[in-house]
Amino acid sequence: MGSRERMRWLMLVIGMLAMTAGSTFQYGLAYLIPAFRDEGLSLEQTGLLVACPTIGVMCTLIAWGAAADRWGERVVLSTGLGLAGLILLAARSVHGTAVLAVCLALAGAAAASVLASGRLILGWFARHERALAMGLRQSAGPMGLALAAATLPALAAAGTGRPLLFLAVLFLAAATAAFVFVRGPDLPPSAATAAQPASASPYRTPGLWRIHAASALLVIPQFTITTFALVFLTDSRGWAPLTAGHLLAGAQVCGALSRLGAGYWSDRTGSRLRPMRIIAVTTGVGMLALAAAAAAGSSLAVPALLFLGVVAVSSNGLSFTAVAESAGSAWAGRALGIQTTGQNVLTAATPPVLAAAIGAAGFAPSYAVVAAFPLIAAVIVPVAAERTAVAAEAGRADRA
Structure with a gap:
């Protein structure tokens, strides 16, 4: 090495x-x-x-x-x-x-x-x-x-x-x-947006804003599951808190590993946003399945909950990579700051709002409403713009 x-x-x-x-x-x-x-x-x-x-x-x-x-x-x-x-x-x-x-x-x-x-x-x-x-x-x-x-x-x-x-x-x-x-090397020409002058703001086009918006929306199902999984298992399924806690701890470990899997998948396919869109759709469908199982009182609600505990958190690394690459070296710090601010705002807002919704309507209707957010995120993710940017970057590399 x-x-x-x-x-x-x-x-x-x-x-x-x-x-x-x-x-x-x-x-x-x-x-x-x-x-x-x-x-x-x-x-x-x-x-x-x-x-x-x-x-x-x-x-x-x-x-x-x-x-x-x-x-x-x-x-x-x-x-x-x-x-x-x-x-x-x-x-x-x-x-x-x-x-x-x-x-x-x-x-x-x-x-x-x-x-x-x-x-x-x-x-x-x-x-x-x-x-x-x-x-x-x-x-x-x-x-x-x-x-x-x-x-x-x-x-x-x-x-x-x-x-x-x-x-x-x-x-x-x-x-x-x-x-x-810590040492910061000069970024290679292959870094995304290398053709932009350092003073050019990446926010002049909607692509980066769309990544921010989609990433923020994907926080909602993630923290819905993280915050209320234990309550759901104990209140709706009758589990003991200690048993439920051990199970959810294992799901959290698998969730951390899923971020590595998503990163490997992204590197192999050369795309950040296409895997992010697939994960968003999968999360939305999974939330609908969880809502249906909860409404029916089915035991399938538990595996659906655990599945979401792994999948819903897996896109985090993809969105941060996409933001850094889209912003370029001159704007990466500010773009990541904006990205994390938006996510933290919705992270803070999700538990109290969902607690009120669950108290008023129950778990199943609340889960069904939450399913809409990752599906909207899937529509917002600018996959086509990423393909264009990657093709342009490959053309510059060939000319170099």
């Missing part, structure tokens, strides 16, 4: 470490709810604390993306992750829920640098291997959740100070690795 080969896989590993740290913090605070309540906080107060990192993330994603475009990911990752770690160290000694909430929001705002990155994949990996690399990077999200589940409750046995210290050390370790090792 040559030095460049070792370097690019090192870049991927560091990106995964940064994503794991960010995911462990942003989504793992839910595992500290019992510890927060033991310290005298109400359920409403703990709910606010758990939401604070996501609120912070949404406030700064686009700004971090613009910074990555200007100064590179080494500066952005090391600065953002380092700030997040230092803020969490300070949060261990603050008093009062309001001050702690501010610290968690600020840490989320700093950690958003991870979610606005991705240009390293664009630069270090060729097009025919880029989707798999991005899928590996995105699989670090579920890995962070698994790490949070395995560590935070045990560390919280003596209070919330140790979990916050653990999260701070994780951020600081990732920041150090980014500062020491």
